[in-house]
Amino acid sequence: MLLTIISTAFTAVLISFVLGFAIIPWLRRLKFGQTILDIGPVWHKKDKQGTPTMGGMMFIIGTVAAVAVGLILLMVNGLLGTDELARKDIIGVITVTAGAFFFGFIGFLDDFIKVKKKQNEGLTPMQKIVLQILVIAAFFTAKVLSGDTNTIIKFPFIGGLDLWYFYYIIMGLGILYIVNAVNLTDGIDGLCSSVTFVYCIVFAVISAMLGFMGYTVVSVAAAGGCLGFLIWNWHPAKVFMGDTGSMFLGGIVALLGIAMHIEVLMVIAAAVYIWEALSVLIQMTYFKITHGKRLFKMTPIHHSFEIRGWKEVKIVIVFSLIGAACGTVAVLLVNGL
Numbered sequence: 001m002l003l004t005i006i007s008t009a010f011t012a013v014l015i016s017f018v019l020g021f022a023i024i025p026w027l028r029r030l031k032f033g034q035t036i037l038d039i040g041p042v043w044h045k046k047d048k049q050g051t052p053t054m055g056g057m058m059f060i061i062g063t064v065a066a067v068a069v070g071l072i073l074l075m076v077n078g079l080l081g082t083d084e085l086a087r088k089d090i091i092g093v094i095t096v097t098a099g100a101f102f103f104g105f106i107g108f109l110d111d112f113i114k115v116k117k118k119q120n121e122g123l124t125p126m127q128k129i130v131l132q133i134l135v136i137a138a139f140f141t142a143k144v145l146s147g148d149t150n151t152i153i154k155f156p157f158i159g160g161l162d163l164w165y166f167y168y169i170i171m172g173l174g175i176l177y178i179v180n181a182v183n184l185t186d187g188i189d190g191l192c193s194s195v196t197f198v199y200c201i202v203f204a205v206i207s208a209m210l211g212f213m214g215y216t217v218v219s220v221a222a223a224g225g226c227l228g229f230l231i232w233n234w235h236p237a238k239v240f241m242g243d244t245g246s247m248f249l250g251g252i253v254a255l256l257g258i259a260m261h262i263e264v265l266m267v268i269a270a271a272v273y274i275w276e277a278l279s280v281l282i283q284m285t286y287f288k289i290t291h292g293k294r295l296f297k298m299t300p301i302h303h304s305f306e307i308r309g310w311k312e313v314k315i316v317i318v319f320s321l322i323g324a325a326c327g328t329v330a331v332l333l334v335n336g337l
Helices: 002-029 043-047 056-076 083-117 125-145 166-185 191-210 213-233 242-259 263-269 271-289 301-307 312-332
Strands: 152-155 159-162
Touching: 002 056, 002 213, 056 083, 056 213, 056 242, 083 125, 083 213, 083 242, 125 166, 125 242, 152 263, 166 191, 166 242, 166 263, 166 271, 191 213, 191 242, 191 263, 191 312, 213 242, 242 263, 263 271, 263 312, 271 301, 271 312, 301 312
Parallel strands: none
Antiparallel strands: 152 159
């Protein structure tokens, strides 16, 4: 298994990194540069305006290729268990990877419209939500058709709660929240890719502990893809992932937890993303209630730390460490399921 993990990770890192030599110049030639939102810190317009975006294609290709390599190695070495277990594992891996890919495709459409029209608005919020709901519906349909009709949420050391058909509504809203929360985390150089690298390492450990070898491959592949991309995305970034990349990573983050039925552990491990999005919701609500006052200096919350004088690298390191701490808690709770 160790050789499979190493081979999968190496494939993802190598492909994601090497693609940078081709994709970044290509994006520059096409003038696919980032249009900086007016709601961000003012200095971002000077420092980041025009940096190539849609670089998420690099780690999407790297991750998908690495998942294929990992699955082949698992099958060749007989590490997927019996025929029935192998079938379910393979279907689960394909479902999660495909779901993340289509979330990434929605992000690609959003990015493409922005760069073609040279504006900071692509798909409308409603268009994004409708398309995301379609992907979520397809994901749950594939799960049910594959025989996974489990609607029980397991709470560590407490027990399970069967939500029946409400499970799909609640978890669907959860996926929608997390995918967009990961998207909001992509606001400064290296932040989303670093936090997601940590998250995927955590899930690689959890999935291995639970015996989900296929999902271990997906987690390791996504972690490797983030690492290969991070070489280009570390401050000062040579390329941004765009919504193409952040929505793909959002899909990985949300769908892994749902597929493995460890929803509570997913929420704990995803605390950084959840807080990023929650800070935006709190700010908007407080703004309306107080008729114009702000609770935070700027949201998502990482921008508030920027305004307080924190350097981008410091924010990335601190947020990643927080993610690692939350992930460690999730790992420690595995035995309580």
